[in-house]
Amino acid sequence: MSRARRHAAVAFALLGGSMVAQGAWIPAKAALAQLLLERAWHKTRGGEDAVRPWPWADTWPVARLRVPGQQRSVVVLEGATGRTLAFGPGHLAGSASPGAPGNSVLAGHRDTHFAFLRRLAPGDELAVEDREGGSRRYRVREQLVVHETDTAVLAPSARPTLTLVTCYPFDTPVPGGPLRYVVVAEAS
Amino acid sequence: MERARTRAICSFCVTWGVVLAAVSAGALPKDVGSGALFAKSADGSFETPLPLLETEVELKVTGMAVRARVVQRFRNPSDRWLEGIYVFPLPELAAVDHLDLRVGSRVIEGQIQEREEAKKTYTKAKREGRRASLVEQERPNLFTTRVANLGPGEEVEVAIEYQEALRYERGSYRLRFPMAVTPRFTPGPALPVIAPQPSPVSGITLVSTGAEHDQCIDFPVLHPDAGPAHPTRVRVELEPGFPLAELHSPTHVVAVYPKGADGAHLVELDDYPDRDFVLEWRPQAGAEPRAALFSETRGDRAYALLMVMPPDAEAGAASLRREVVFVIDTSGSMGGASIEQARASLLLALEQLDAGDHFNVIEFDDQTEKLFPASVPATPRHLELARRRVRGLRANGGTHMLPALAAALSGDAGHGDLRQVVFITDGSIGNEAQLFAAIERDLGRSRLFPVGIGSAPNGHFLSRAAKHGRGTHTLIANPGEVDAKMGALFAKLESPVLSDIEVLWNDEVQMWPHRVPDLYAGEPVVVTAELSRFAGDVVVRGRRGDRPWQVRLPLEPGEAQRGIGVLWARRKIAAGMEALALGADPDAVRVGVLAVALEHHLVSRYTSLVAVDVTPVRPLGELLASGPLPLNLPAGMQAPQVGALPQAGTPAALLRALGAVLMLVASGLGTAGRRRRRPMPDEAQRRRQRPMPADAQRRTR
Numbered sequence: 001m002s003r004a005r006r007h008a009a010v011a012f013a014l015l016g017g018s019m020v021a022q023g024a025w026i027p028a029k030a031a032l033a034q035l036l037l038e039r040a041w042h043k044t045r046g047g048e049d050a051v052r053p054w055p056w057a058d059t060w061p062v063a064r065l066r067v068p069g070q071q072r073s074v075v076v077l078e079g080a081t082g083r084t085l086a087f088g089p090g091h092l093a094g095s096a097s098p099g100a101p102g103n104s105v106l107a108g109h110r111d112t113h114f115a116f117l118r119r120l121a122p123g124d125e126l127a128v129e130d131r132e133g134g135s136r137r138y139r140v141r142e143q144l145v146v147h148e149t150d151t152a153v154l155a156p157s158a159r160p161t162l163t164l165v166t167c168y169p170f171d172t173p174v175p176g177g178p179l180r181y182v183v184v185a186e187a188s
Numbered sequence: 189m190e191r192a193r194t195r196a197i198c199s200f201c202v203t204w205g206v207v208l209a210a211v212s213a214g215a216l217p218k219d220v221g222s223g224a225l226f227a228k229s230a231d232g233s234f235e236t237p238l239p240l241l242e243t244e245v246e247l248k249v250t251g252m253a254v255r256a257r258v259v260q261r262f263r264n265p266s267d268r269w270l271e272g273i274y275v276f277p278l279p280e281l282a283a284v285d286h287l288d289l290r291v292g293s294r295v296i297e298g299q300i301q302e303r304e305e306a307k308k309t310y311t312k313a314k315r316e317g318r319r320a321s322l323v324e325q326e327r328p329n330l331f332t333t334r335v336a337n338l339g340p341g342e343e344v345e346v347a348i349e350y351q352e353a354l355r356y357e358r359g360s361y362r363l364r365f366p367m368a369v370t371p372r373f374t375p376g377p378a379l380p381v382i383a384p385q386p387s388p389v390s391g392i393t394l395v396s397t398g399a400e401h402d403q404c405i406d407f408p409v410l411h412p413d414a415g416p417a418h419p420t421r422v423r424v425e426l427e428p429g430f431p432l433a434e435l436h437s438p439t440h441v442v443a444v445y446p447k448g449a450d451g452a453h454l455v456e457l458d459d460y461p462d463r464d465f466v467l468e469w470r471p472q473a474g475a476e477p478r479a480a481l482f483s484e485t486r487g488d489r490a491y492a493l494l495m496v497m498p499p500d501a502e503a504g505a506a507s508l509r510r511e512v513v514f515v516i517d518t519s520g521s522m523g524g525a526s527i528e529q530a531r532a533s534l535l536l537a538l539e540q541l542d543a544g545d546h547f548n549v550i551e552f553d554d555q556t557e558k559l560f561p562a563s564v565p566a567t568p569r570h571l572e573l574a575r576r577r578v579r580g581l582r583a584n585g586g587t588h589m590l591p592a593l594a595a596a597l598s599g600d601a602g603h604g605d606l607r608q609v610v611f612i613t614d615g616s617i618g619n620e621a622q623l624f625a626a627i628e629r630d631l632g633r634s635r636l637f638p639v640g641i642g643s644a645p646n647g648h649f650l651s652r653a654a655k656h657g658r659g660t661h662t663l664i665a666n667p668g669e670v671d672a673k674m675g676a677l678f679a680k681l682e683s684p685v686l687s688d689i690e691v692l693w694n695d696e697v698q699m700w701p702h703r704v705p706d707l708y709a710g711e712p713v714v715v716t717a718e719l720s721r722f723a724g725d726v727v728v729r730g731r732r733g734d735r736p737w738q739v740r741l742p743l744e745p746g747e748a749q750r751g752i753g754v755l756w757a758r759r760k761i762a763a764g765m766e767a768l769a770l771g772a773d774p775d776a777v778r779v780g781v782l783a784v785a786l787e788h789h790l791v792s793r794y795t796s797l798v799a800v801d802v803t804p805v806r807p808l809g810e811l812l813a814s815g816p817l818p819l820n821l822p823a824g825m826q827a828p829q830v831g832a833l834p835q836a837g838t839p840a841a842l843l844r845a846l847g848a849v850l851m852l853v854a855s856g857l858g859t860a861g862r863r864r865r866r867p868m869p870d871e872a873q874r875r876r877q878r879p880m881p882a883d884a885q886r887r888t889r
Contacts, residue, residue, distance in 0.1 A: 013858075016854060023839075027840055090834070
C-alpha cells in the first residue's frame with residue numbers, strides 16, 4: 001500500500017468518523033437538551049419567568065406540548081431560530097402564546113422533536129401546558145404539505161389554534177428543502 | 189461568520205413578527221376592498237367582514253395650544269351585528285379628555301371611569317345589545333377604540349378629542365399628528381412575559397397588553413400592496429396670533445388657504461395614513477416670541493403654561509471640546525428607507541466633528557459592536573475608517589438596545605468639556621422601562637440625544653429617553669429632512685446655551701416637568717404649573733457656560749386659553765408614569781394618577797372613556813362578532829422579505845450517511861492496498877479482530 005493511499009485512507013476515515021459522530025450528536029443533543037429543559041420548565045411553572053435552561057442559553061421554555069396518544073412530551077422554547085430548534089420545538093415570535101386564544105405556531109425538526117408529527121391523524125389529541133399552570137386540549141383538524149412561501153398557515157385565528165410546522169419530506173437525508181409539513185389542531 | 193449567521197437567524201425571527209401581522213391581510217380573498225379583514229367567528233362556521241373605517245382629524249391651533257378632534261367612522265357592510273376595534277397612535281403628550289358616539293342624530297357623551305370599571309360598563313352594554321364605545325390607552329401614545337353593536341349596514345361615528353401643546357424650536361412651531369404604528373419587537377429574556385388576555389367577546393383577540401403596558405402589542409398590519417386601509421382626512425385651522433414668514437409640511441402635500449389677518453390659515457390634507465403628518469410654521473422676523481404665559485382659571489385653581497426663550501449665545505464664544513459617541517440601530521425594523529436615512533445622518537455627523545473632538549461609533553442589533561475599543565481623536569484616518577464602516581451598515585437582527593446603551597454611557601474617559609451620545613434608532617422596542625432606568629442610573633456627565641428615524645419612529649420612547657438622558661430628541665420622517673434636521677441637531681450640540689435650569693415661583697406650585705432639561709440654541713424653557721393665584725413674579729434662572737443667567741417675568745393672567753389645566757394634568761400623569769418606570773410604588777402612583785385623571789376627565793393607564801346608549805338596539809338572539817381592524821404598515825418599512833416558514837430539518841441523517849460513505853471509502857482504500865500484498869498470517873489474525881467496518885455500523889443503526 002502506497003504511502004499516499006494510506007494517508008488518504010486515514011483522512012477519509014477521520015473525516016467520515018467525525019461526520020458520523022456529528023450526525024449522532026445532533027439527536028443526542030436534542031434529547032439531552034430536553035432533560036435540562038424539563039428542569040427549567042418545572043421552575044417556570046413554579047412561577048419563575050424566562051428561566052434559562054443553561055447559563056448561556058438565549059431562549060427559555062414557554063410551554064410543554066404533550067401527545068397523549070404517543071406518550072410523548074416536549075418542552076417548547078421561545079423563538080423558532082436555528083439555534084433554538086436544536087434543543088426543542090420553538091414558538092414563532094409574534095404568533096399567539098401556546099395555550100392562549102389565537103393561532104400559536106410551533107416549529108420543530110422533522111427528525112428529532114417533531115418526528116412524531118407524521119404519526120398524527122385528524123382527531124388525535126394534543127395538550128399544551130402553559131406557564132400559568134393552565135392546560136388546553138386540542139384536536140388535530142388537518143395535515144397539510146405546503147411550500148415554504150405559503151404563509152397562510154400563520155394567519156391569526158379566532159379560536160385557540162395550534163399550528164405545528166416541520167420540514168417535509170420526513171425521510172430525505174438532505175435538509176433545506178422548500179416543503180413543509182403542517183399540522184393544524186384546534187381547541188377541543 | 190458566527191455573527192453573520194446569528195444575524196441571519198435573528199433577522200429571520202424579527203421578520204416573523206411582521207410576517208404574521210402582514211399575512212392576516214395578505215391572505216384575504218382578492219375581491220375584498222382594502223381595509224376589510226375577514227375573520228372567522230367563534231364557531232368557525234362563517235366569515236365575518238369587519239367594519240370599514242374612515243378617519244377625520246380636525247386640529248385647531250391657537251397660540252401654543254392644539255385642540256384636536258379625531259372622528260372615526262365605522263361602517264358595517266355586513267348583514268350581522270359587529271363589534272369594531274381599532275388601534276391608533278396619538279402624540280405622546282396628547283391629553284384625551286372627550287369621547288362622543290354618534291348614531292344618526294343621537295349623540296352619546298363619554299364618561300371617564302376607572303379602567304376596569306369602564307371595561308365592565310362597556311362589556312355589560314355590549315352583552316345587553318346596547319350601543320357603546322370605549323377608548324383605552326394601551327401605551328402613552330397608543331390607544332384603542334371599540335364600538336359595540338353595529339347593526340347590519342349601519343354607520344357610527346366615534347369622536348375623541350385631545351389637547352396638546354406645540355413644540356417651538358429654532359424659531360419654528362411644529363405640529364405633529366402620528367398616522368402609522370411601528371410594529372414592535374420585545375427582546376424576551378429580561379421582561380416578565382404576560383399571557384395574552386382573551387378578548388371578552390367572541391371572536392378574535394386583539395391586544396395582549398393586560399395590566400402591564402410596557403408589553404408588546406399585537407395587531408394586524410396591512411400588507412403595503414393592499415393599499416391604504418383607512419382614508420384619513422386632516423384639516424388644520426391655524427390661528428398662530430402673529431404673521432407668518434413660512435408655512436409648510438415636510439411630510440405631505442397640503443393645500444393651504446390664507447384666512448384673514450394675523451397669520452390665520454386653513455390647511456387641508458387628503459392622504460394615506462402611512463407616515464406621520466408634520467406641519468411647520470415660522471413667525472415673521474421680529475414677531476418671534478421671547479416669553480409667553482398662557483393661563484386658565486378653573487374654580488379656585490389657576491393653571492399656567494410658561495415659555496421662555498433665552499437669548500442666543502454671544503458670537504465669538506470659545507467653542508467647546510466634545511466627545512461624541514454615535515450609536516446606530518441596525519436591527520431588522522430599520523430596514524428600507526430607515527437605514528439609508530440613518531447612514532446619511534451618521535455620515536453627516538462625522539463631518540461635523542472638529543479636530544479636537546473625540547468620537548466613537550457603536551452599532552447594534554442583537555449584538556453590540558464598537559468601531560474603536562474606546563473613543564479616539566477625530567483624525568482624518570479615524571474618520572475615514574468610520575465612514576467606511578457606516579457605508580457598509582445593513583439592517584437585520586433583533587433590537588437589543590440595553591447593551592448598546594450601556595456601552596455608550598460607560599467608558600467616559602473624560603475627553604473634552606462635554607460628552608454627548610447620539611442614538612439613532614426607530615425606537616421599535618418594548619422594554620422601555622428597563623432602558624429608562626439604565627439611562628437614569630448610568631448617565632453620569634453624558635447627555636443623550638435620541639434621533640428617531642423612519643416614517644413612524646416611536647416618539648414616546650424617544651422623547652422620554654431624551655428626558656432621562658437630559659438631552660433632546662430629533663424625529664426625522666423622510667430622507668429629505670436628514671440634512672436639515674441633523675444639521676440643526678449638530679449645530680445645537682456644538683452650542684449648549686443653558687444648563688442647571690430652575691424656575692422659581694413665589695407661591696406654592698406644582699410644576700411639571702419637575703426638572704428642566706439643558707437648553708440648546710433655539711430651544712425655549714416650557715413648563716406648566718398649578719397655582720393658587722396670578723400675582724408677583726416668576727424667575728427662570730440657569731447657567732450659561734460658567735456664568736449665571738436669569739430672567740424675571742411678572743406673573744399675570746395674560747392670555748386666557750382653554751385647556752391649559754388639561755395640559756398640566758397630562759404632564760403630571762406623565763411624571764407619575766415616569767416615576768413608575770423608575771421603580772416608584774405602583775399603588776401610590778396609581779392613586780395619584782387616578783385622582784388627577786378623573787378630575788380632569790383624562791384617559792390614562794388607569795382610566796378610560798366609555799359611552800353607552802340607554803336603549804338596546806341588538807335583538808338578544810343575534811350573535812355579535814368582532815375583530816381588530818388592520819393597520820397600515822409604516823411607509824418604507826419592508827414587507828417580509830423572507831416570506832417563508834421556518835427551516836425545520838437537521839443535517840444529522842445527511843452527516844451520518846456521508847460520514848459512513850467516507851469511512852467505507854477509507855476502509856476500501858485500506859483493504860485494496862492490503863489485498864495486493866500477500867497477507868502475513870499474524871496480520872490476517874489481527875484483521876479478524878478489528879471492529880466492524882463502517883457500512884455494517886450504518887446498517888445496525
